[in-house]
Amino acid sequence: MADESPLISIIIPTYNEAEAIGDTVSDLQALKLPSCEILVVNDGSSDETAKEAEKAGARVLSHPYNIGNGAAVKTGIRNARGQVFVFLDGDGQHDPQDIPRLLSHISRYHMVVGARTKDSQTHLHRTLANFVYNTLASFIAEFKIEDLTSGFRAMRREDALRFCDMFPNRFSYPTTSTLAFLRSGRSVKYIPITTKYRLGKSKIKLIHDGFEFLLIIIKIAMSFSPLRIFIPVSSFLFFVGFLRYIYTFVFFHQFTNMSALLMNSAVIVFLLGLIAEQVASLRLEKGNELYRSGDEERYKEFATLFPLSKD
Numbered sequence: 001m002a003d004e005s006p007l008i009s010i011i012i013p014t015y016n017e018a019e020a021i022g023d024t025v026s027d028l029q030a031l032k033l034p035s036c037e038i039l040v041v042n043d044g045s046s047d048e049t050a051k052e053a054e055k056a057g058a059r060v061l062s063h064p065y066n067i068g069n070g071a072a073v074k075t076g077i078r079n080a081r082g083q084v085f086v087f088l089d090g091d092g093q094h095d096p097q098d099i100p101r102l103l104s105h106i107s108r109y110h111m112v113v114g115a116r117t118k119d120s121q122t123h124l125h126r127t128l129a130n131f132v133y134n135t136l137a138s139f140i141a142e143f144k145i146e147d148l149t150s151g152f153r154a155m156r157r158e159d160a161l162r163f164c165d166m167f168p169n170r171f172s173y174p175t176t177s178t179l180a181f182l183r184s185g186r187s188v189k190y191i192p193i194t195t196k197y198r199l200g201k202s203k204i205k206l207i208h209d210g211f212e213f214l215l216i217i218i219k220i221a222m223s224f225s226p227l228r229i230f231i232p233v234s235s236f237l238f239f240v241g242f243l244r245y246i247y248t249f250v251f252f253h254q255f256t257n258m259s260a261l262l263m264n265s266a267v268i269v270f271l272l273g274l275i276a277e278q279v280a281s282l283r284l285e286k287g288n289e290l291y292r293s294g295d296e297e298r299y300k301e302f303a304t305l306f307p308l309s310k311d
Contacts, residue, residue, distance in 0.1 A: 007035040007301070008103070009082030012058070012090045013072030014040055018047040020092035025056035027096045034305055039080055040090065041072040049090075068170035077164045083298060086154045093195045094152045100306045101191055102154040107303040110159050110186035111177070114152035114193035133175070133213055140221040140228045141182040146190040149174050149213070156299070159186060166223070168216060175216050183224030226280055230273025238266035 010028055014021055021040065028038050040053040044066035053060050061075055077085060084106050088094040094114070102112045116130075133148045151174050163180045167173040181188050221229050241262025248254045 004081075006037045006082045007305075008033055008037070008084050008086060009076075009080035010036065010038045010086045010088070010099070011073065011076035011080055012038070012040045012053075012088060013043060013069050013076065014045065014049050014053070014090035015043040015066060015069070015072070016045045016047050016049060017090040018045070018049045018052050021049055021058075021090045022052040022056045024088075024090050024092055024096070025053055025058045028099075029057055031096055031099065033099065037080070037082060039076050041076045043067060043069065043072040053090075068168070070167045070171065070173040070176075071169040073173045074164050074167055074169075077160045080157075083157055084154055084302065085157060085160050088152045095193070095195075098152070098191075098193050099154075101193075102152075103302055104306040104308045105189045105191065106154050106156065106306075107299040107301075108187070109189040111153060111155040111181050112189045112191065113147060113150050113174075113178070115147035115150060115190040116195050117192045120193070120195040129213075133217065136214070137175070137179060137217055140217065140225060141179055142225075142228075143182050143188070145178060145182075148178055148217075150193075152193060152195075153177070155181075166220075168212075170212065172213055172216060175213055176220055179217065179220040180224065183220070222276065222280075224280055226276035227273045230269055230276065234266045234270040234273065236266075237262050237269060241266060 010033075012021070012024065017024075025038055025040065038058040040050075040058040040060045042050040042053065042060055042062040044063045050060050050062050061079055063072065063075065073087065076087075084103065086099055086102065088096070088099075098114055102114060105112045130147065130149055134145050137148045138145045149172055153174065155177070159181065160177075163177060163184075166180055167176050178188065218229060241259050244262065245255060245259040248256050248259060
């Protein structure tokens with residue numbers, strides 16, 4: 001903790017988590033991770049969250065008012081000093097003992113995510129919602145995503161800085177970071193974890209934030225792989241227009257304006273998708289010039305400090 005340049009920064013975004021944050025920080029310190037700082041970002045809590053975190057020994061940064069979970073994560077990234085960032089929730093649902101398991105893979109992967117297993121203590125509606133999100137995101141990313149919304153993950157410093165500004169201020173930074181990493185060609189590793197029920201009341205509103213998650217998935221798809229959105233829409237319009245043409249031709253021997261409109265719209269949507277794909281490619285190239293991939297040699301130390309787990 002006293003090192004000027006720690007190897008590991010543990011970032012914990014919090015909002016009204018006074019009930020759990022003290023124990024969470026104490027459990028993290030009990031791990032005695034080598035060269036580690038614990039950074040708690042207090043997102044304008046109205047309770048004693050900041051006081052409890054400081055009492056337990058964490059470095060605390062506070063927002064003047066509640067901005068959002070994503071904004072707290074961004075503040076943590078911009079102020080953390082470590083070479084690898086570990087993110088977890090401050091509500092007690094994640095087991096700090098799983099952190100070495102994440103770090104054992106960071107020498108080979110750009111991001112390591114704790115994927116909640118069936119044994120995890122989660123509510124049924126959250127499990128069903130995560131299944132829908134995982135399925136949709138897997139289609140967009142062309143990669144099997146095991147847990148899109150898990151807030152327990154580790155990533156390399158330069159990659160976190162590369163995509164930090166893309167994270168939404170509210171929910172969900174896990175969704176954005178996962179799709180951004182995958183669609184930009186960075187490697188992601190999932191390891192199974194078991195979570196407990198959170199302490200206190202959840203900050204996520206099922207309908208409002210669930211719809212926001214879907215919009216975030218589409219937004220990231222448009223940023224990195226627009227054709228995964230445009231091609232299905234274009235295909236649907238063309239298919240409907242073609243079916244209508246067959247129907248009107250067989251029964252009325254006509255090619256109607258509606259059929260022409262639908263099929264022309266399909267072509268236009270497809271061409272717009274091609275343009276969006278080119279813009280996305282240029283955007284990624286520009287970003288990679290700003291944040292070049294780090295030297296892999298720097299991460300070999302983690303393979304020694306944290307022997308590879310058997311996951």
